[in-house]
Amino acid sequence: MFHSRNIYLSIALNCLWLLACGCYVGSNYYYPEARNYTDPGRYGGGYTAQRLTLDMIRSFGISMGQLESMRFYLENGLAMQRMYAQGSSQVTASGALVLSRDRSRNEVVIPHLTQSVQAYAEERMELLPPRMSYVLHVRFAGTSSWLTFSPNLNGDFVLEKSFWRSVVQYGNMEYESLNPEIDHYLLVNTQLFDRYRNSREYMGVPYSYPATDPYYPSRPLRTRRRSRY
Numbered sequence: 001m002f003h004s005r006n007i008y009l010s011i012a013l014n015c016l017w018l019l020a021c022g023c024y025v026g027s028n029y030y031y032p033e034a035r036n037y038t039d040p041g042r043y044g045g046g047y048t049a050q051r052l053t054l055d056m057i058r059s060f061g062i063s064m065g066q067l068e069s070m071r072f073y074l075e076n077g078l079a080m081q082r083m084y085a086q087g088s089s090q091v092t093a094s095g096a097l098v099l100s101r102d103r104s105r106n107e108v109v110i111p112h113l114t115q116s117v118q119a120y121a122e123e124r125m126e127l128l129p130p131r132m133s134y135v136l137h138v139r140f141a142g143t144s145s146w147l148t149f150s151p152n153l154n155g156d157f158v159l160e161k162s163f164w165r166s167v168v169q170y171g172n173m174e175y176e177s178l179n180p181e182i183d184h185y186l187l188v189n190t191q192l193f194d195r196y197r198n199s200r201e202y203m204g205v206p207y208s209y210p211a212t213d214p215y216y217p218s219r220p221l222r223t224r225r226r227s228r229y
Contacts, residue, residue: 049188051185054133054151057134064123067134068121072115073186073187075186075187076185078179079108080168080170080175084104084106085102086101088101107178113187124150126151147159149186157185159185164180
């Protein structure tokens with residue numbers, strides 16, 4: 001009896017987990033709120049910084065060439081480090097082992113709203129959810145290597161991290177993120193011109209009663225004659 005209760009509890013927990021995953025995946029493709037950064041020295045008038053999304057690329061027919069010619073901005077500052085050590089050893093005349101190690105730490109900090117200086121795009125097939133997507137490799141001002149951005153489940157282009165959100169591929173090396181709980185998105189200056197056209201077509205045809213229609217009135221309806229007085 002106790003064993004069967006554990007089985008039912010396990011099934012219920014698995015169902016709840018699958019339901020939560022389905023709700024999360026089902027929330028794909030929405031436009032986030034536009035973030036208006038009003039820095040006059042960085043943004044021109046009339047433009048709004050907005051996250052680049054996969055839905056935006058598909059809806060407005062943005063090509064790979066246009067993606068590579070855009071100027072991006074990093075949302076949320078990024079700080080990462082790389083620790084490495086180099087050791088050596090020697091044996092003294094008395095047979096003792098002497099160990100020495102040189103440890104170094106390289107830290108890279110990219111501030112919030114740092115602009116890009118170069119980018120290139122490539123297509124990639126994703127399995128979850130199944131879709132043809134894009135990957136953007138972006139190099140920001142003051143940096144010497146590339147960072148990779150790809151769409152998340154909501155379609156926002158976000159910095160790629162390891163499964164445990166702590167390792168970032170910076171060029172050909174792996175760096176440890178110092179703020180793994182923060183997502184880093186790509187912003188782009190946008191200006192939307194909406195052209196609205198309205199049209200209406202009447203597709204119906206007035207109904208005519210055939211002679212065999214049982215609902216066809218056999219005689220005209222009587223009307224009351226209005227008095228002159």
